[in-house]
Amino acid sequence: MAAFPDNFLWGAATAAWQVEGAHDEDGKGLSIWDVFSHQPGTTYQDTNGDVAVDHYHRFREDIALMAEMGLQSYRFSISWPRLLPAGRGEVNEAGVAFYSDLIDALLANNIEPMITLYHWDLPQALQDEGGWESRATATAFVEYARLCYARYGDRVKRWATFNETIVFIGHGYITGSHPPSVNNTARAIQACHHVFVAHALAVQAFRNTDIQGEIGFVNVLQPHTPLTQSAEDIAATELADAIHTHWFYDPILKGAYPEELLEQTQRLWGVPQCEPGDMALLRDNRCDFIGLNYYRRETVAANPGETSTQANHSGERQSAGEFGFKGLFKFVRNPQGVYTDWDWEIWPQGLTDGIMMIKARYGDIPIYITENGLGAKDPIVDGEVVDDPRIDYLRMHIDALENAIAMGADVRGYYPWSFIDLLSWLNGYKKQYGFVYVDHTQNLARKRKKSYYWYQNVIASHGEQR
Numbered sequence: 001m002a003a004f005p006d007n008f009l010w011g012a013a014t015a016a017w018q019v020e021g022a023h024d025e026d027g028k029g030l031s032i033w034d035v036f037s038h039q040p041g042t043t044y045q046d047t048n049g050d051v052a053v054d055h056y057h058r059f060r061e062d063i064a065l066m067a068e069m070g071l072q073s074y075r076f077s078i079s080w081p082r083l084l085p086a087g088r089g090e091v092n093e094a095g096v097a098f099y100s101d102l103i104d105a106l107l108a109n110n111i112e113p114m115i116t117l118y119h120w121d122l123p124q125a126l127q128d129e130g131g132w133e134s135r136a137t138a139t140a141f142v143e144y145a146r147l148c149y150a151r152y153g154d155r156v157k158r159w160a161t162f163n164e165t166i167v168f169i170g171h172g173y174i175t176g177s178h179p180p181s182v183n184n185t186a187r188a189i190q191a192c193h194h195v196f197v198a199h200a201l202a203v204q205a206f207r208n209t210d211i212q213g214e215i216g217f218v219n220v221l222q223p224h225t226p227l228t229q230s231a232e233d234i235a236a237t238e239l240a241d242a243i244h245t246h247w248f249y250d251p252i253l254k255g256a257y258p259e260e261l262l263e264q265t266q267r268l269w270g271v272p273q274c275e276p277g278d279m280a281l282l283r284d285n286r287c288d289f290i291g292l293n294y295y296r297r298e299t300v301a302a303n304p305g306e307t308s309t310q311a312n313h314s315g316e317r318q319s320a321g322e323f324g325f326k327g328l329f330k331f332v333r334n335p336q337g338v339y340t341d342w343d344w345e346i347w348p349q350g351l352t353d354g355i356m357m358i359k360a361r362y363g364d365i366p367i368y369i370t371e372n373g374l375g376a377k378d379p380i381v382d383g384e385v386v387d388d389p390r391i392d393y394l395r396m397h398i399d400a401l402e403n404a405i406a407m408g409a410d411v412r413g414y415y416p417w418s419f420i421d422l423l424s425w426l427n428g429y430k431k432q433y434g435f436v437y438v439d440h441t442q443n444l445a446r447k448r449k450k451s452y453y454w455y456q457n458v459i460a461s462h463g464e465q466r
């Protein structure tokens with residue numbers, strides 16, 4: 001039996017703010033990331049997406065590189081304020097035309113588009129009215145989703161509503177490192193509820209179109225392993241699973257919150273406040289597939305100490321502090337672990353385990369691996385980008401994926417992060433992920449890395465040669 005199903009898609013991914021640039025061109029409105037990143041000290045070396053890697057102007061060149069690589073599918077996100085500068089209401093036709101041209105160029109090269117509607121760049125105008133804490137943002141999201149269905153649904157079959165709620169809500173409302181920089185758990189839980197409502201409404205709206213396609217959700221896949229077999233560490237790991245995984249997957253795939261945790265959040269903070277009909281809405285609008293973004297696992301220990309959220313944004317090894325919540329759990333370094341320069345543990349087995357965990361808890365939901373990749377400072381030798389560690393990382397993860405498929409998981413595509421080197425939200429340009437290098441000293445010239453040719457061969461051999 002072939003390891004990868006015949007219609008399995010070999011893709012790659014990016015997101016609008018991280019590649020496009022042209023942040024205020026052709027009628028685009030500002031996003032929360034445009035505004036946030038312009039405030040000194042918010043991002044690594046004060047990088048912002050004003051230019052990014054200029055994909056907005058160079059998308060044809062980038063798609064030519066995708067085509068030459070043999071890419072079968074490209075996952076990208078749409079910038080909501082590029083289409084609706086005020087978040088709702090007046091449509092910016094120049095923005096609509098940009099993605100329309102992009103989609104046409106992809107299809108002309110036999111590359112299937114996969115659209116992410118929301119990869120964190122909320123229109124600032126909506127943030128000014130309360131952002132995700134306001135239920136009106138969910139209504140505006142559906143208006144935006146409908147616009148995208150109407151303009152692109154004739155050509156695009158694969159859609160995802162949101163990318164990684166845990167990240168933009170967790171960092172936006174708990175650690176405060178993403179906009180709108182709030183530190184308040186109750187507000188986070190309520191904002192998160194509005195995202196779930198927005199998702200369900202957008203799925204419902206999708207099913208009222210005649211688009212011949214599928215709609216899903218993209219989540220972080222982060223397996224948790226206890227540091228020791230002590231009862232305390234095991235209990236902490238179960239809590240991490242409940243808070244970091246079940247809370248974000250259950251409403252999407254089961255159409256309900258995890259009961260015990262819901263009871264606790266409502267007792268402690270009185271949230272989420274739901275409107276009548278919300279639960280039925282979630283239950284009736286579960287998605288067609290789940291997208292999994294897998295990078296690493298976390299090792300978990302009990303945390304009698306303080307809450308701490310110190311991350312490594314510099315790429316200096318072991319500069320990350322602990323991340324944990326007082327009295328609940330903390331993520332600690334695995335003494336046996338192999339780590340990246342940004343202190344992310346490389347653990348390919350976690351991809352197999354994570355996929356099988358999803359299958360066990362949620363049944364036979366179709367899966368796409370919507371992100372997976374190595375953030376590294378790529379070596380340049382004699383002018384060539386020799387990113388062997390990336391090739392090793394991807395090879396080991398494709399092995400892990402193959403194992404999950406052999407164990408019966410319905411995985412339909414693999415989208416390494418990222419097609420091209422891009423702007424990391426909090427880590428600048430130093431942390432590279434791409435198959436294509438961007439030379440910031442040479443007018444953003446593109447250059448194929450060693451991994452580009454390697455992945456070209458993986459695709460051509462349908463995963464056989466790797």
Ligand code: BG6
Nearest residue numbers: 015163164167375424425427431
């Ligand atoms: C995912 C995001 O969380 O991880 C991407 O969807 C992001 O947008 C990627 O770039 C890698 O994270 P980082 O922090 O290394 O850029």
